[in-house]
Amino acid sequence: xxxxxTRDFLIEVAKGNIAGHAIVHKxxxxxxVGTSYVPLTIGGLYNTPQVAGATTxxxxxxxxxxxxxxxxxxEITMIGLDETGAExxxxxxxxGASASSATSATFMRLYRAYVSAxxxxxxxxxxxxxxxxxxxxxxxxxxWMTIDATDFPRSQSEVAVYTVPINKTGYVxxxxxxxxxxxxxxxxxxxxxxxxxxxxxxxxxxxxLQFQIGGGQGVLKPRSPITINGPxxxxxxxxxxxxTAEVAADFEILVVDD
Numbered sequence: 001x002x003x004x005x006t007r008d009f010l011i012e013v014a015k016g017n018i019a020g021h022a023i024v025h026k027x028x029x030x031x032x033v034g035t036s037y038v039p040l041t042i043g044g045l046y047n048t049p050q051v052a053g054a055t056t057x058x059x060x061x062x063x064x065x066x067x068x069x070x071x072x073x074x075e076i077t078m079i080g081l082d083e084t085g086a087e088x089x090x091x092x093x094x095x096g097a098s099a100s101s102a103t104s105a106t107f108m109r110l111y112r113a114y115v116s117a118x119x120x121x122x123x124x125x126x127x128x129x130x131x132x133x134x135x136x137x138x139x140x141x142x143x144w145m146t147i148d149a150t151d152f153p154r155s156q157s158e159v160a161v162y163t164v165p166i167n168k169t170g171y172v173x174x175x176x177x178x179x180x181x182x183x184x185x186x187x188x189x190x191x192x193x194x195x196x197x198x199x200x201x202x203x204x205x206x207x208x209l210q211f212q213i214g215g216g217q218g219v220l221k222p223r224s225p226i227t228i229n230g231p232x233x234x235x236x237x238x239x240x241x242x243x244t245a246e247v248a249a250d251f252e253i254l255v256v257d258d
Contacts, residue, residue: 010254023253028157028236040238056138058099058100060135064096070130071119074117076115076133076135078112081108085165114147115128128153129153160251166196169227176217176249177249179216180247181215183245190235190236192204194229195233208234228253
């Protein structure tokens with residue numbers, strides 16, 4: 001293994017002690033993967049508009065307790081890329097049964113969202129939000145992401161996709177996938193670079209790895225990391241040969257300033 005990817009080096013990166021380097025851990029699942037390929041996210045959502053499609057975002061109308069003074073989620077933080085390919089982060093106050101105010105930033109990608117303020121001190125029996133938190137475009141009508149509350153509130157998006165920001169390079173260091181189906185599950189790991197292109201010809205969305213598993217887990221730690229030049233998308237899609245399955249994936253990326 002190259003010296004710069006030793007465990008000691010990566011621990012120092014995680015501590016924030018190596019300038020221009022960061023580790024991004026992405027994980028996600030889709031509880032209802034069918035016989036057509038879908039992203040491994042809750043609801044199969046990962047919107048990828050072109051530059052002109054960048055939009056403000058808001059929290060969709062939901063449970064009355066998920067409001068700025070409620071017992072559930074009071075604030076949601078969203079992280080993604082704007083139309084220049086730069087990373088943007090913005091927090092919005094929830095509004096319960098009404099939609100929240102829209103973000104001031106515009107988003108071309110949204111790859112993470114989480115509950116950043118709650119009216120409940122969470123425990124094993126009481127979570128940080130009352131119901132699913134759905135993020136939609138600022139004008140409404142198009143869902144972008146769901147923070148799941150099924151069984152127990154997660155307070156965190158589950159998105160096995162990432163978009164490397166502009167002027168950065170990503171190195172995928174490890175990947176794992178899981179399916180609860182004994183039927184053959186086909187899992188694809190793609191990358192698509194140059195996402196700011198606005199006219200043909202466009203760069204291709206290229207397969208990097210393919211897994212086929214029938215129940216259980218598959219793990220891969222490439223001897224040479226998979227490289228993604230930012231701004232570029234990278235992530236998982238899956239389908240099963242029949243019926244439906246829950247499929248989950250996990251990967252880590254070392255992101256380095258160019």
